[in-house]
Structures are given as structure tokens and as C-alpha cells.
Amino acid sequence: MAARRSAAATREEIxxxxxxxxxxxxxxxxxxxxxxxxxxxDPALVIRHFGSKELLFLETMQLSFDDDRLRDVPLGALGERFVEALLATDDDTRRVFLALIQASGEPAVAARLAELHDANFVAPLRARLTGTEVDARARTAGALLAGLLYSLWVVDDGAALTADRDGLVRRYGALLQAVIDG
Known part of the structure; x- marks a missing residue:
């Protein structure tokens, strides 16, 4: 007879x-x-432990961008460095991003995406910017960054990346820097 798993072990395996x-x-x-x-x-245990598939999805699909490597970057170089950091993200981050985008028709997932966008793109930029229209500039810069991920990961515009990665960093970094600088 097989040993029964604890509730905690079952929850973690699910x-x-x-x-x-x-x-x-x-x-x-x-x-x-x-x-x-x-x-x-058992499927009933999935629901018992997590409430619904959507709640389980929200608990497991966590996305965070490590902005530690951008903290000491001078503001005048932040555009290119942010683009470089995004392009260096791992495949696991890409898969979570795509899963969230694909499920964004669910209201709770759409709300999570908005939270993640603000936490990973807008807030770190807002904290570094000075001058006028800080929030508007941070939000516009966040939209540029999210657009880059959309192009590369959702519509799979790999030609933009493989043709000339350094050129992409320079061009997209310059766009981002123009918004950062205001």
C-alpha cells in the first residue's frame, strides 16, 4: 500500500x-x-487546494524582472541597458509572459498583467525619473518595453533580434532614452 501524501505535499505537487x-x-x-x-x-483536490483553475494559474504564473542590474546605471544610459536586460531574460520568463498574455481574456489575469507591467516596467522607471511628467514618461517607457516583448515573443519577430542585436539595442534604447529624458 502506498503511503499517503500530506496535504502540503499534495498541494506542492499540484x-x-x-x-x-x-x-x-x-x-x-x-x-x-x-x-x-x-x-x-484527483481533480477535486486541485479545486480544494486552489479554488479554481484561474486562481491556480494566478498563483503559479509569477513574472518579475530583476531590475537590480539597472540600479547603478546612470540615467543617461538607462535606455540601452534596459533593452539589453530585457533581451537577456531567460526562456522561463518568456513562457510565463506568453501564458499570461494568452490568458489575458480572463479578468483576473488581465488585472495581474496590469500589476506586473506597473511593477516591472513603470515603477522602476518612475522611481528614477526626475523633472516634469514623471508618471507619463514612465508609463510611455513601460509601453515601449512591453511592445518590444510583444514583438519578440508574441508575434515572434525574430528577424528584429537576429539581424543585428546591437543595432536593435541602440535603436530601441535610443527611443526609450528619449522618453526617459523627456
Whole structure:
């Protein structure tokens, strides 16, 4: 007879299975039954532990951009460095971003995307900017950064990246720097 798992162990196995499936298949491509099967669990336990597939998705699809490497960058060089940092993000970040975008028709996911956009792009820039229209400039810069990710990861415009990465950093960095500088 197999040993029973603790509730905490079951919850963690469900969470790990959901994380993997959501990153591989997205929100709509991962059913509660699929998640339960991958966790060697019962679908009812998925709901018991997380409430709904959407709540499980929101708990597992965390996205954060490490802006520590940008803290000591002089403001006049921040545009290019921010673009370089975005282009250096790992595949795991890309998968989470895509899963969130694909599920953005769900109101709670759309709200999470707005929070993540503000926390990862707008707030770090807002904290560094001075002068007039700080919030508007930070939001515009955030939109430019999100647009770059959309082009590269959603519509897969790899030609923009592979043709001339340094040129892309210079061109996009200059656009971003113009907004940062105001």
C-alpha cells in the first residue's frame, strides 16, 4: 500500500505540475484533469487546494524582472541597458509572459498583467525619473518595453533580434532614452 501524501505535499505537487503545464501549454491548453494527472492527484483536490483553475494559474504564473542590474546605471544610459536586460531574460520568463498574455481574456489575469507591467516596467522607471511628467514618461517607457516583448515573443519577430542585436539595442534604447529624458 502506498503511503499517503500530506496535504502540503499534495498541494506542492499540484502547484509544480500546474506551473509546468501552464508554461508548456498555456491556460486554455491545461485542464484541471491534466494538472491532477500530472500531479498524480484527483481533480477535486486541485479545486480544494486552489479554488479554481484561474486562481491556480494566478498563483503559479509569477513574472518579475530583476531590475537590480539597472540600479547603478546612470540615467543617461538607462535606455540601452534596459533593452539589453530585457533581451537577456531567460526562456522561463518568456513562457510565463506568453501564458499570461494568452490568458489575458480572463479578468483576473488581465488585472495581474496590469500589476506586473506597473511593477516591472513603470515603477522602476518612475522611481528614477526626475523633472516634469514623471508618471507619463514612465508609463510611455513601460509601453515601449512591453511592445518590444510583444514583438519578440508574441508575434515572434525574430528577424528584429537576429539581424543585428546591437543595432536593435541602440535603436530601441535610443527611443526609450528619449522618453526617459523627456
Amino acid at each position: 502547484r509544480a505540475a500546474a506551473t509546468r503545464l501552464f508554461r508548456e501549454r498555456g491556460f486554455t491548453g491545461s485542464s484541471v484533469r491534466d494538472i491532477a494527472a500530472a500531479a498524480s492527484s
